[in-house]
Amino acid sequence: MAVYNYKDDLTATVQELSHAYEELSLLYRMAGMFASLSIDDICSRMVDEAIDSIGVKTAAVLLLDEKTGVLHTKISRGAWDNTRTYSRDAEVFWKTIRTRKPSAFCRLAETPYRDDIPGVRSLLVCPIQGKGRTIGTIAVADKEGNQEFFSSDTKLLMAISSQAGLSVENAMLYAELEGLLLGAIRSLVKALEATSHWTAGHTERVTEYALAIGRVLNLEADMLEKLKISALLHDIGKIATPREILNKNDALSEQELIEIKKHPGVGAEILGEMVKFNEVILCIKYHHEHWNGKNGIFGLKYEEIPLLARILSVADTFDALTSDRPYRPRRNREEAIQEIRRCSGSQFDPSVVGAFIAWVSTTTLPHQAL
Numbered sequence: 505m506a507v508y509n510y511k512d513d514l515t516a517t518v519q520e521l522s523h524a525y526e527e528l529s530l531l532y533r534m535a536g537m538f539a540s541l542s543i544d545d546i547c548s549r550m551v552d553e554a555i556d557s558i559g560v561k562t563a564a565v566l567l568l569d570e571k572t573g574v575l576h577t578k579i580s581r582g583a584w585d586n587t588r589t590y591s592r593d594a595e596v597f598w599k600t601i602r603t604r605k606p607s608a609f610c611r612l613a614e615t616p617y618r619d620d621i622p623g624v625r626s627l628l629v630c631p632i633q634g635k636g637r638t639i640g641t642i643a644v645a646d647k648e649g650n651q652e653f654f655s656s657d658t659k660l661l662m663a664i665s666s667q668a669g670l671s672v673e674n675a676m677l678y679a680e681l682e683g684l685l686l687g688a689i690r691s692l693v694k695a696l697e698a699t700s701h702w703t704a705g706h707t708e709r710v711t712e713y714a715l716a717i718g719r720v721l722n723l724e725a726d727m728l729e730k731l732k733i734s735a736l737l738h739d740i741g742k743i744a745t746p747r748e749i750l751n752k753n754d755a756l757s758e759q760e761l762i763e764i765k766k767h768p769g770v771g772a773e774i775l776g777e778m779v780k781f782n783e784v785i786l787c788i789k790y791h792h793e794h795w796n797g798k799n800g801i802f803g804l805k806y807e808e809i810p811l812l813a814r815i816l817s818v819a820d821t822f823d824a825l826t827s828d829r830p831y832r833p834r835r836n837r838e839e840a841i842q843e844i845r846r847c848s849g850s851q852f853d854p855s856v857v858g859a860f861i862a863w864v865s866t867t868t869l870p871h872q873a874l
């Protein structure tokens with residue numbers, strides 16, 4: 505049987521993934537120290553803080569899209585048109601971006617900028633600075649009691665924007681990196697799925713199920729991220745499994761089963777060069793272990809099996825049971841749940857099965873007509 509030379513082909517991709525993942529892990533560690541990595545979270549906190557401390561009716565964070573050179577609203581409160589974007593001729597914002605200084609307009613209607621933000625009486629705009637560049641602006645409008653903006657208001661708004669600037673920039677960088685990493689992983693998985701008749705969509709479904717179980721188990725955001733990457737890559741070792749075995753229309757022989765059972769180890773080997781990927785590698789390596797230590801591939805049992813692998817095992821099995829195979833039809837949803845329940849305590853960790861049941865009983869699965 506021809507064996508695909510996966511090592512040469514994958515080395516470069518794995519190395520690229522490794523770099524992206526290292527940067528991502530660093531951002532996670534930094535975020536743990538300082539703040540959230542969600543842009544929406546940070547911007548929401550900025551506008552809430554501005555409304556409370558300055559006493560305005562309206563506040564908005566506008567971020568600069570570097571590709572188009574246009575400012576768009578990320579988060580707003582009060583009477584603000586979120587759909588409106590601002591190009592370079594909207595001087596009311598761009599003056600602040602160019603000069604990196606705040607601008608205040610007590611009676612906007614009497615300025616040449618009145619058409620930029622219709623309906624606003626007074627406006628205060630501050631730049632949001634990242635590392636050496638302006639990434640957007642925060643704007644507050646219309647103080648309670650129709651008061652004017654004072655220099656103390658400008659100081660408060662500048663304090664809010666300068667505190668949050670680096671966090672917003674980190675969150676933007678994180679979103680970009682995560683997109684790159686997951687994009688690269690998804691391409692790799694698509695290449696794998698394209699070579700097999702029946703695995704199409706399996707990886708995305710297993711990822712969805714595993715994350716749902718992880719959320720019920722209250723996993724931290726960084727563990728959920730590792731679970732997502734592990735689930736997307738869990739069968740990557742099948743790249744070394746002969747195609748005629750993967751695409752066989754009958755039940756597998758003993759020898760073919762031995763061949764298939766190599767894929768978790770091969771997957772771990774492929775990703776082995778990614779030092780920082782350790783938890784992902786262990787999850788992939790042990791995703792076919794059985795909770796009681798019997799009938800697994802490496803003979804690990806109970807908590808020796810990493811939690812992420814125990815979650816992946818249930819998610820993977822549920823999708824396998826509810827998908828057609830050339831040699832057997834799929835089971836319906838209830839039969840599959842029953843089977844998972846039956847194997848709780850033997851093949852599967854009972855606490856993971858509990859979380860799976862809690863999730864699956866409250867969801868409809870769009871992927872299967874069950």
Ligand SMILES: [Fe+2]
Pocket residue numbers: 738739767791792820
């Ligand atoms: Fe697998």
